[in-house]
Amino acid sequence: MDRKHCSLNGTIYELEYGTQLFESSNYTNPTEEKAINIYNQCIHQEHGKNQESKDRIILGTVDDLLDGWSPMNPHRNVSVFPLDETLIRLQQNDVDTVGDLHVDENTLSSDENILYFRVPFRLLERAAQWGTSALDNTQLSELENPVGSWRTIVQRLLRAANTSVPWSTVENRMKKVIQLDTVLAEGYTGDYDTGKRITFGDLSRAPYRSRFLTNFLSLFNALLRASSVKFQATATTKFGAITTSYLLNLDKTMTQLESNGDAGRATLADWLWWNAVDHYLNRRTNNCVWLVKGAMPLTVSGMFFKTYIPDQALQKAKALTSDISNGVRDAVLLKAAWMDQATQEAAVDKLNHTLRMVGYPEEFVRNSTLLDELYAKIQVKPSFSDTLSTIDQSKSWINLQKLSLINARDNPFDPTDLTSANAAMEADRNYIVIRAALLQPPFFYADGMDIISYARLGFVIGHEFTHGFDIGGKDYGKDGKPFTWWTNTTQTNYSARKYSLVDFYNNISTPNNSVNGRLTLNENIADNGGYRAAYLAFHNFMRRTGYRIKLPGLEDLNEDKLFWLIAAQTSCTRSPFSGDSSHAPLRFRVMGPFMNNADFGKAYNCSLGSPMNPRVKAW
The missing domain is CATH 1.10.1380.10 (Neutral endopeptidase , domain2)
Known part of the structure; x- marks a missing residue:
């Protein structure tokens, strides 16, 4: 995998919102009107034509x-x-x-x-x-x-x-x-x-x-x-x-x-x-x-954002991201025994400088002129084929004109689709992106189900943060520029420690569903870090706010048990063979981190040495 970009595409499904955005006439600026008109033209002129x-x-x-x-x-x-x-x-x-x-x-x-x-x-x-x-x-x-x-x-x-x-x-x-x-x-x-x-x-x-x-x-x-x-x-x-x-x-x-x-x-x-x-x-x-999303991704993303993501949700998501960042510091970086003190200090400094891009670039919501200029070459012509030609010309121009632009690190949103339920760590600019579609159920709730938000979206965010400090993130400094901040001692310790995690995942495979611990190493490290950061952040949230919850029918489960149960549901799938070249199958993306987490064993009273609470933790 290209370590410049890391995302959870292997885990998170994409939330489809169908045609609701385009079948409404509720647009607030000329660019949104253009997107709706292209959709309608596609429906009425393209469909029904013979070959x-x-x-x-x-x-x-x-x-x-x-x-x-x-x-x-x-x-x-x-x-x-x-x-x-x-x-x-x-x-x-x-x-x-x-x-x-x-x-x-x-x-x-x-x-x-x-x-x-x-x-x-x-x-x-x-x-x-x-x-x-x-x-x-x-x-x-x-x-x-x-x-x-x-x-x-x-x-x-x-x-x-x-x-x-x-x-x-x-x-x-x-x-x-x-x-x-x-x-x-x-x-x-x-x-x-x-x-x-x-x-x-x-x-x-x-x-x-x-x-x-x-x-x-x-x-x-x-x-x-x-x-x-x-x-x-x-x-x-x-x-x-x-x-x-x-x-x-x-x-x-x-x-x-x-x-x-x-x-x-x-x-x-x-x-x-x-x-x-x-x-x-x-x-x-x-x-x-999909045609309109591909032609005007930021316009469609803005329409999605304004329709489905209320401001309350955005603000809570930003607060959650801050809590998870603290969880990464305390539960992952400062607990990493393979990092020496100098490396830990550099890691915390880098974390403090990591930019957090949550939801959608707000300047595009406030100032639609930016989108008008970006998609100015797209025109709705009488003929749909001519409209498509302007879309192609717009894509080519948007691509080429980036040669004349200087990338500002504090404005890193590329003109891409932000409606997919996904998050990513951009190591070479040291920022994390949590896309708008994640700021809604089943990953995030703005109305009081905070335990779900921490257990699901919190894990996703913690996973991505952790990537900034792994074998790929080590070569980029706090400003995103090439800089190796691991010491030689830390590099040596990591090289020795990683084999424990590789062997651990190789050994939890089943005959019909295997894990390649070497190929999935970086994602497995991020999974372990993500759950630890999310769990600590949730406990800090409960201490800070007094938050408590009981779910109907599950009254015998306290907050700790509920957290791990809900977190496991993040990786639900009908298919047992759900991994890829860099991600373990989803079954093991739950089992692996939980087996390595003493807090899970304590919550469910797993005796030390039992399958879900081994005496020696691999990571």
Whole structure:
């Protein structure tokens, strides 16, 4: 896992609010009205169209982007095909071609953004779904992607195009496209390194030889100018070359295409057409809620926040977060025997400087002009397909314009969806985000069921806080900048102690449901810390307020027993196989931390040495 981001996606389900936000006419600013209008247009114009009508719209959109170029065009002239201009136009419309040009925080310096040249995800998907074996007619039935085999798709589009070009000609052209897809995808060997940096100038000299890469600086700056982005790259500007093997293979492939003259140029143009078609075929217009969320995430998040999260809930959640922070200090950091005193002091200092982003960025609630400016490029056109084009252009612009921005650590909300029930620790800026959807049942109650809030949301927050001090968090200081604050003694102690926890989780596996203690180590540490911080914070809350509770039918359970019972329900699932590569199955995300917690054993009178209260605690 990328240690820059850690979240509870493996544990928390997403709360769906359906279409209620968009089927209401209750909007408070022009951006919200725009979101509702796009949703309504999606419902009324997109749904009910037959496939041929949709195909004709896609062909028309792609024709506009490629100046009429298509494997089905009987009048195409490759000598006048504007390759560079087409690449720019496609990227402006959020269509990935030879690379996914993604702008994000510089993992080596979080106060700036840089370009990352990534392998296009759809390229890898297409190669996996079709590949060179798709050229064999006998295997077509087994080579279906969500919208059909490539032959099925292209034959369907050919009928919609009503062209004089025969299928045999189109098929031969498309075979070259599928082969190019496969050759490019084979260049990715899994060498994924977010810290790899090269300069634009590096692409202009050996080992790179293709016109495309040696001219990439000029092409990229032309894209920025065409997109009205106030940034200019130079030969010394660094970018993230995440996959060097893919870049080298891309250079080799482009060199071969360029050396083939018009034939190679025609294949590349056909391949660009195929990328655009694939983009529009796979766009999620069948779910209008998700479409609007993807187009205007902060607007939808604000609508959700104002509709479902009252101010009382926000204030209580902020107080809870403060209590959990104190719980992390006293129950996790100051109790960590493997940390020496110097490391503990540095950890507490870092905790005191951790920013807490709870709910939704309030400046967007107070000042809707910020969202008006962010989504200004999105326009509701008479035609839904034209509206979608403005959405694509907006996504591309929002991505590229981040190059001109300096990241302010006290305003770290990215323009992403905050309606998912999730929390995250951003180690490289030292802040924790608790998204708005978590501030409601079943994780959080603002009306008196405080025990549930501490046991469930408190655990989630404690889990994320703990990540700031683990093997990933140790390399980032209190301001989020790279800085190793563990001493050598602490590093040695941790290295020895971690094997106890690895073995512990390996050994609590069952024949039908196993845990890989090594792969899940960091998440298991965070789970143990999360429950300890939440339990201590709840006890401090009871002492401070006199809070007591008895639940009907469970009168024999005191507050301690109720806390652990409710906390365990955070990980309820119907499936016993609910883990992933970094998270243990949910059963063991309860059993493991509870077995390691003496307070649980005391609450339920588990005798020392019993299965749920072992004599030696692993962590």
